[in-house]
Amino acid sequence: MEQEYRVEVKAMAKHHPELDILTEHAAGSLSLAQAACVSAHLSYCDCCSLTVTHLQTVGAAMFESLDPAPVGDAILDRVLTRLDEEAPLCYQPAQRSGQDATPALLSRLMAGDFSELVWKKVTDALRMTPIRTGDRQFEFSLLHIKAGGEIPHHDHRGSEMTLVLQGGFSDDRGSYYPGDFIYRSKNDVHAPRAFADEDCLCLAVIDAPLR
Numbered sequence: 001m002e003q004e005y006r007v008e009v010k011a012m013a014k015h016h017p018e019l020d021i022l023t024e025h026a027a028g029s030l031s032l033a034q035a036a037c038v039s040a041h042l043s044y045c046d047c048c049s050l051t052v053t054h055l056q057t058v059g060a061a062m063f064e065s066l067d068p069a070p071v072g073d074a075i076l077d078r079v080l081t082r083l084d085e086e087a088p089l090c091y092q093p094a095q096r097s098g099q100d101a102t103p104a105l106l107s108r109l110m111a112g113d114f115s116e117l118v119w120k121k122v123t124d125a126l127r128m129t130p131i132r133t134g135d136r137q138f139e140f141s142l143l144h145i146k147a148g149g150e151i152p153h154h155d156h157r158g159s160e161m162t163l164v165l166q167g168g169f170s171d172d173r174g175s176y177y178p179g180d181f182i183y184r185s186k187n188d189v190h191a192p193r194a195f196a197d198e199d200c201l202c203l204a205v206i207d208a209p210l211r
Helices: 017-029 032-042 047-063 074-083 103-110
Strands: 126-130 137-146 160-166 170-173 174-176 181-184 200-206
Touching: 017 032, 017 047, 032 047, 032 137, 032 181, 032 200, 047 126
Parallel strands: none
Antiparallel strands: 126 137, 137 200, 160 181, 160 200, 170 174
């Protein structure tokens, strides 16, 4: 049976990417899947969005201060050719005025309603569906946790980025609501539990299987 999901956009999240992650995002050095997750957070968070804008401004100023390097005709021709290509992640800014607004990048990647996705049952409380980004280094998925459901204690063989889209969950470090961004590094252990009154929907990006 299809189930409808609603993504609520809050004015300001309480949990944010660290400055080094925002710096990598501004520099364009994050993987595609990670950049997508951070971009979705920016559609919730004016503070982080402004920080990224400032970082990009600083980076542009630093480039302008560098001495120009000679460029061969072959490289110049390749660059000019790519100017006519469509940007792979081109999207309109998110609409923040209504509660039913969906982060624009998420809409672009999914190209459809949540109810049309094929979900895989992982446990009685957890379902997931992968989102294809073309990034082979990171698994990018939507996670659905039943209201009051708990994911068993697990640790991470690598990094994990999580962005709450709907509902929320808590673990031993705090409580997380729509727009909140959570980063877990290798060997971090936790057991997320969805709030009792609403199902939880999250974006998750991992670079190694959970354990």
